[in-house]
Amino acid sequence: MNLRFAFIAAPLLTFAYGVIRILDGLDCSRGPGLAWTTGHLAFMAALVLFVQIFWQLRAMAGRDTVSTVSAVAGTAGIATLLAQFGIDIVVGFMAADHDGMSVLFDQVQSVPGVSPIVYDGGPFLFYLAQLALVLQLAVMRRVKAWMPALVLLDLALPFADKDLIPLGALCLLISFVPLARRAPAPAVVAAA
Known part of the structure; x- marks a missing residue:
């Protein structure tokens, strides 16, 4: 997979999720339906790309213990988020309406x-590892000092209001553009 693509596509997919989430809520009820499923699939695709991003950030940090622990923790966080969003999609398919989703979520979360x-x-x-890896790179002066601030803003905005996910994703995109430029180019296979 092209790492340059991952650094750009992950924030854009997160942005798409945030916008779709806002549109899904315009009727004052999120899910079930096409917007619910599409938004969740967009974020799940971003999460898959974040696995590659975390391991590339680890490589940029020198593959030391701190970066390895961060990448492993981040990957574990991604696994739990994939499970959460997978449950959300299944619940969306099983429920006839938003109230039915609430009943199913209560059943799942009672396990x-x-x-x-x-x-x-x-x-x-996932969130802590993302910040830890970028902070480590900033301390090592391998990325600009403003990059962790933008990543922190991306992580904090949805906690203030989930409708700010698109704005946070744009902050992440701005911080990831320089990383995309530095990521290894995909290997070119010579024709025989």
Whole structure:
């Protein structure tokens, strides 16, 4: 996979998720339906790209213990977010309306371990690892000092209001453009 593509596509897919989420909520109810499913699939695609991004950031940091722990934690966070968004999609398909989704979510989250791992704790590993890796690169002076600030803004805005996800994604895109330029180009296969 082209790492340059990943650094640009992941924030753009996150932006798409945020915009679709806003559009889905215009009727004062999110899900179920096409917008619910499409938005979730967009973010899941971004998460898959973030796996490559985390491991590339680890390589840029020198593959040391700190960057390795961050990349592993981030990948674990991605796994929990993929599980969460997968559950969301399944619930969206199973429910006839938003109230039906609430009942199904309550059933899923009542399963021991699901709520603390998939919804409460696990996803934070993704966000913390992302910030940790970029901070490490900034401390090592391998990225500009403003980059962690933009990544932190991207991570903080949705906690203030989830409708700010698109704005946060734009901050992430701005911070990732220089990383995309530095990422290794895809290998060219010579014709025989």
